[in-house]
Amino acid sequence: MGSTALPALSRVKSPGGPLLREYSPSRAPSKEWVARRALSVVASFGALIGATDFNVALNALGDAAFSVLDNQAYGLGVCH
Secondary structure, three states: OOOOOOOOHHHOEEOOEEOOOOOOOOOOOOHHHHHHHHHHHHHHHHHHHOOOOHHHHHHHHHHHHHHHHHHHHHHOOOOO
């Protein structure tokens, strides 16, 4: 899997102004909205790896995410 450098989110311009690190209560997404997006990501990842069980897909996605995070930390010289 090749990696492509992406700009930091804090530097991405959006039509409504700069992206913020925090949401005001009136602009915060609901937990259900976030959960629906997360479910979609898990299902998509499961399809990529051929998983037929949600927990298998969720665990594999978690492993993949931690691997990416570990590689990024290593690249920055942050080791644990």
